[in-house]
Amino acid sequence: MNGIHDMGGMDGFGPVVPERDEPVFHEEWEKRVFGLTNFVLGRIGRNVDEFRHAIERIPPARYLSSSYYERWLQAAETLLREHGILTREELDGLPDAKLAAAAKPAAQPAAPERKRPKASARFKPGDRVLVRNINPPGHTRCPRYARGKRGVIRRDYGTYVFPDTNAHRAGENAQHVYSVEFSSRELWGKSAPERVMLDLWEDYLEPADESRSRGKPRARARSAAAKRTRNKGRKR
Amino acid sequence: MSGNHHDTSEHGPAARVKALEQLLIEKGLIDSAGIDQIVDAYENKIGPRNGARVVARAWTDPAFKKRLLTDAVAACGELGIAGPEGGHMVAVENTPRVHNMVVCTLCSCYPWPVLGLPPVWYKSFAYRSRAVSDPRGVLRDFGLELPDDVEIRVWDSSAEQRYLVLPERPPGTENFTEDELAALVTRDSMIGVAKVAPAKKQ
Numbered sequence: 086m087n088g089i090h091d092m093g094g095m096d097g098f099g100p101v102v103p104e105r106d107e108p109v110f111h112e113e114w115e116k117r118v119f120g121l122t123n124f125v126l127g128r129i130g131r132n133v134d135e136f137r138h139a140i141e142r143i144p145p146a147r148y149l150s151s152s153y154y155e156r157w158l159q160a161a162e163t164l165l166r167e168h169g170i171l172t173r174e175e176l177d178g179l180p181d182a183k184l185a186a187a188a189k190p191a192a193q194p195a196a197p198e199r200k201r202p203k204a205s206a207r208f209k210p211g212d213r214v215l216v217r218n219i220n221p222p223g224h225t226r227c228p229r230y231a232r233g234k235r236g237v238i239r240r241d242y243g244t245y246v247f248p249d250t251n252a253h254r255a256g257e258n259a260q261h262v263y264s265v266e267f268s269s270r271e272l273w274g275k276s277a278p279e280r281v282m283l284d285l286w287e288d289y290l291e292p293a294d295e296s297r298s299r300g301k302p303r304a305r306a307r308s309a310a311a312k313r314t315r316n317k318g319r320k321r
Numbered sequence: 322m323s324g325n326h327h328d329t330s331e332h333g334p335a336a337r338v339k340a341l342e343q344l345l346i347e348k349g350l351i352d353s354a355g356i357d358q359i360v361d362a363y364e365n366k367i368g369p370r371n372g373a374r375v376v377a378r379a380w381t382d383p384a385f386k387k388r389l390l391t392d393a394v395a396a397c398g399e400l401g402i403a404g405p406e407g408g409h410m411v412a413v414e415n416t417p418r419v420h421n422m423v424v425c426t427l428c429s430c431y432p433w434p435v436l437g438l439p440p441v442w443y444k445s446f447a448y449r450s451r452a453v454s455d456p457r458g459v460l461r462d463f464g465l466e467l468p469d470d471v472e473i474r475v476w477d478s479s480a481e482q483r484y485l486v487l488p489e490r491p492p493g494t495e496n497f498t499e500d501e502l503a504a505l506v507t508r509d510s511m512i513g514v515a516k517v518a519p520a521k522k523q
Contacts, residue, residue: 093426093477095450101462103442103509109364111441114335117342119363119438120356128350137428153429153444155334162341175344196405199481226479228426230453242409245481262480273454278472281453284480 086222087229089145094230094273115154118161125161129168131196134252138224139163201244201259206287208263212238213293216265216285224252227289231281234271235293239282240264247286260287368437371402372485373506375435377499379412380490390414393485397435406483407434413476414487415513420471421486422460422513424452425478432483436508443512453477463514486511491519 092098110116126136139160140148148156165171208214218233219225226248240263247258262284269279345351375397379386389396393410397403410432413421425431426449431439442448451459456473460466467473476484488510494502509515 090427092446092450093424093452094454095446098445098447098450101442101445101447101451101459103463103514104440107440109368109438110360112335114338116360116364117338117356118334120359121338121342121345121351123359124345124351124355140428149446153441158334158338158341170348170350171344176341196408198408200409226427228477228479230426242480242482262482264482277457278470279456279475280472281475281477283477284482286480 086141086224087220088141089148090141091229093228118154118158122157122161125164125170128170129164132251132254133196134224134246134248135254136160136164137248138252139167141224199246201246201257204244204260206241206261208238208241208261208287208290208292210238210240214238214263214265214290215293216289217291219289221249223249225249225289227285228283230272231265231267231283231285234267236265236267236271236283238263239266242284245286247288249286249288258288262286263290265290363433363438367404367433369435369506369508369511370503371397371400371437372432372435372508372511373503374400375402375412375485376487376506376511377503379487380502381499386487389487402434404434406430407432409481409483410435410485411482412485412487413474415489415516417489418471419474420467420513421474421476421484422452422456423476423478423484423486424449426450426453427479430478430483432485435485436511440508460514463509465515486513488513488515488517491517493519 110119122136126133129135140156142163143151143156143159147159151159162171162176166173166176214236216227216231216234216236219227220232221227242262242264244259245262247260250256250258265283265285267281267283269275269277269281272281342351342353342356346353375389378400379389385396385399388399389412393412394403394408396412397407397410415421423431424443429439429444431443447462448459453475456475457467460473478484488506490502491505494505497505505517505520507515507517510517
C-alpha cells in the first residue's frame with residue numbers, strides 16, 4: 086500500500102537528532118510492549134510480514150503522532166483482535182491492572198526460516214532491471230521511490246518468502262531477492278557520487294530494455310502491443 | 322514527533338500496556354517472567370559490543386575479515402554471535418573511496434545480534450526519509466563531512482538482509498590489541514553514520 090510508512094525520499098521531517106548515551110528503552114512500558122509483541126508474534130506463527138502490515142495500516146495522522154513502541158502496541162492489538170485472541174470489547178474495555186494469577190503459557194515457537202531452496206533465477210549480477218510501476222493495495226516491500234526506476238543487479242541473495250502474499254496468508258510465493266544498485270541521478274536527478282542499494286524481490290523487477298529510448302518506454306510498449314494485436318488479427 | 326518517546330501519563334500507553342499484559346496473563350497466553358527475560362537480553366546482553374568484537378577481529382585477522390565479507394552469518398557465528406534478525410547478515414566494508422551507511426526506509430530493520438535494538442534516531446522519520454535522498458546531509462547531522470569525491474552507498478534494508486558496516490581502522494592503532502580496538506568501535510560507526518575516531522593507547 087502507498088502508506089505513510091513508505092518514507093524514503095520524503096522531505097520536511099527536519100534534521101536527524103541523535104541522543105547521547107541513549108538507553109535501550111526510555112520507559113518501562115516500552116519494555117513491556119517489546120516483550121509482549123514478541124509473544125503475540127509467536128501466537129501468529131511469527132509472520133513478521135503480517136505484523137509490519139498491521140503497523141502500515143495505522144491511519145497516517147496517527148502513525149505520525151505515535152512513537153515507535155506506540156505503533157507496535159497498536160499493531161499488536163490489531164493482530165490480537167484479527168486472530169480472535171482478544172475481542173474488540175476486551176480491547177476497548179481493558180481492565181485496570183490487578184495482579185492476576187499467572188497461568189502457564191504455551192511454549193513459544195522459534196522464528197521460522199524464511200529462506201527457501203534455490204529457485205531458478207530470472208536475473209544475474211550485472212543485469213539492468215526496471216522496477217515495475219506497481220501499486221499493490223496490500224503489503225509490499227517495494228518502496229515508492231524506486232518504482233519505475235532503472236538499476237543494476239549486484240547480488241543474488243537466493244530465494245525467500247514473498248512478503249506481498251505472505252502478509253495476507255495468500256501463500257509463500259518464494260522467489261529470488263536481489264541487491265539492486267540505483268544511481269542518485271536515476272532516483273533523485275542529481276549527479277552526486279551516491280548510490281542506493283535496495284533489496285528487491287524478483288516480482289518487483291523486469292528487464293530494462295536497453296534498446297528503448299529512455300523516457301519513452303510507454304510509446305514503445307504501446308506499439309509492441311499494437312503489433313501483437315495486428316498479428317492476432319492476421320491469424321484469424 | 323519524529324518517532325521519539327513521549328507521554329507516560331496514566332492516560333497514555335503505560336496504563337494501557339499494563340492492562341493488556343494483565344489480560345493476556347489472565348488468559349494464560351503470556352507470562353511476565355518471559356517478557357522480563359527477553360527485555361533483559363536486549364538491555365544487558367545483546368548490543369553493539371558484539372558488533373565491536375566482530376569489527377576488531379576483522380581488523381586484526383585478514384582471513385576472518387574475508388570470511389566476514391563473504392558470509393557474515395558464519396563469521397559472526399564463529400564468535401558465538403547469532404539470533405533473531407541475524408539469520409541473513411551482510412557486512413559491507415568502508416574504504417577511503419567508499420562509505421557505506423544503512424537505513425530501513427519502510428520500518429526499522431536492523432542487525433540485532435551485532436548491534437542490539439536500534440536507537441530512536443534510526444527509527445525516526447527524519448532518518449528514514451532522508452538517508453536515501455540526502456545521505457551527505459544526514460551525515461552532516463551527525464557531524465561527519467565526507468569529501469565530495471567519496472562515494473556513498475546507502476543500503477536500504479527492504480528485504481531479509483541485515484547490514485553491518487565494517488568501518489575503517491583508525492590510524493595510530495597499529496599496536497592496539499583486539500580488545501583495545503573493540504573499545505574504540507562505536508554503534509554509529511557500524512551503521513555508517515560515523516567514523517571510528519583514533520584514541521591514544523593507555
